[in-house]
Amino acid sequence: MTIRPQRGLEKIQTYVPGKPIREVEREYGAQDIVKLASNENPFGVSPKALAAMRGALTDAYLYPDGASYDLRSALAKHFGFALNQVTVGNGADDVILHVSMAYLDEGDEVVTSRSSFPIYDIYTHAMRAILVKTPLAAGHRIDLEAMARAITPKTKLLFVCNPNNPTGTISTKGELDRFLASVPDRVLVILDEAYAEMVDSDEFPDGLAYVREGRENILVLRTFSKVYGLAGVRLGYAFGHPKTIAPLFKVKPAFTVNVLAQAAGIAALEDEEFVRFTVDENRKGRRYLCEAFDRLRIEHAESHANFVLIRIGPKAADVQRALLRRGIIVRPCVAYDLPDFLRVSIGKAEQNERLVTALAELLAKR
Numbered sequence: 001m002t003i004r005p006q007r008g009l010e011k012i013q014t015y016v017p018g019k020p021i022r023e024v025e026r027e028y029g030a031q032d033i034v035k036l037a038s039n040e041n042p043f044g045v046s047p048k049a050l051a052a053m054r055g056a057l058t059d060a061y062l063y064p065d066g067a068s069y070d071l072r073s074a075l076a077k078h079f080g081f082a083l084n085q086v087t088v089g090n091g092a093d094d095v096i097l098h099v100s101m102a103y104l105d106e107g108d109e110v111v112t113s114r115s116s117f118p119i120y121d122i123y124t125h126a127m128r129a130i131l132v133k134t135p136l137a138a139g140h141r142i143d144l145e146a147m148a149r150a151i152t153p154k155t156k157l158l159f160v161c162n163p164n165n166p167t168g169t170i171s172t173k174g175e176l177d178r179f180l181a182s183v184p185d186r187v188l189v190i191l192d193e194a195y196a197e198m199v200d201s202d203e204f205p206d207g208l209a210y211v212r213e214g215r216e217n218i219l220v221l222r223t224f225s226k227v228y229g230l231a232g233v234r235l236g237y238a239f240g241h242p243k244t245i246a247p248l249f250k251v252k253p254a255f256t257v258n259v260l261a262q263a264a265g266i267a268a269l270e271d272e273e274f275v276r277f278t279v280d281e282n283r284k285g286r287r288y289l290c291e292a293f294d295r296l297r298i299e300h301a302e303s304h305a306n307f308v309l310i311r312i313g314p315k316a317a318d319v320q321r322a323l324l325r326r327g328i329i330v331r332p333c334v335a336y337d338l339p340d341f342l343r344v345s346i347g348k349a350e351q352n353e354r355l356v357t358a359l360a361e362l363l364a365k366r
């Protein structure tokens with residue numbers, strides 16, 4: 001007799017995160033390692049969040065506020081919502097889990113795009129819901145028309161990642177307006193805007209505007225992991241209609257956001273200077289990398305985020321390992337259905353230069 005995990009797990013492909021720096025040190029004996037694999041903030045933690053966490057350390061013996069009242073109030077105030085329109089989680093990943101637990105019945109359908117964030121797939125399977133994936137459109141962009149066509153009477157959730165990870169592309173306001181007009185009220189659309197702060201384009205829609213209009217079937221997901229430099233602390237949040245948010249509080253683990261994360265989030269929201277600096281540097285890094293890729297004739301998707309998807313070809317895995325031996329960690333895209341591609345996070349100027357130099361040498365040998 002063996003103990004069988006529940007059937008949903010049979011379909012789950014375990015999430016493989018970007019390789020940690022320590023692991024590369026152990027396995028490759030490399031030093032001075034650059035991690036450009038997980039879209040972290042290369043400039044570190046928001047200084048205001050860091051100071052707030054230092055101050056909160058002595059409270060670590062107390063359970064955190066399970067309702068995250070101060071943090072949710074700060075988020076509500078900052079973005080102009082009521083308290084009952086905000087939820088928080090131990091990373092946006094955790095909020096995706098809460099949404100899946102709160103809304104999915106066995107056999108419900110969940111529509112996502114191919115080559116998008118794999119966490120959607122994992123929790124869909126865990127709830128024994130049915131995953132429906134639509135292909136990408138030209139330019140590695142999410143095909144909202146295909147997603148609309150994939151909706152059936154069984155569809156419950158639909159995930160739109162904007163900008164999309166790992167392609168970095170955006171869906172425009174016109175495209176999203178048209179799409180949302182065609183989505184039935186009984187389908188909850190989760191707009192995952194983990195990289196919203198980094199987008200320059202005038203065509204980028206502010207998902208929060210749909211929530212402000214009072215739409216009940218839209219949830220906007222954001223995170224402190226990227227622009228605020230708090231990936232290691234784990235803090236994500238979402239805004240929606242009070243009726244849509246309420247079920248999430250039933251399933252959320254009681255103390256899912258810890259004492260340090262709550263303090264960090266409140267302070268980070270005030271750290272406009274760090275956000276501005278990060279966004280400016282990221283814009284420069286993105287321009288530098290994209291120009292270098294063009295020069296090296298490396299095809300890349302149009303990035304609006306803090307990473308760039310590049311096409312290496314059938315040798316992508318070899319190039320990724322060769323970069324590791326040089327102490328540069330980038331992300332393979334096999335798990336994103338893009339085996340010929342690598343996803344490179346935008347780093348500090350000197351890190352970007354190191355990546356470009358290494359790629360130029362490796363690809364010259366192709």
Ligand SMILES: *Cc1c(COP(=O)(O)O)cnc(C)c1O
Nearest residue numbers: 091092093117165194223225236
């Ligand atoms: C990084 C990321 C998240 C958020 O991650 P957390 O660290 O769990 O907050 C969510 N969605 C996408 C698309 C991401 O890339």
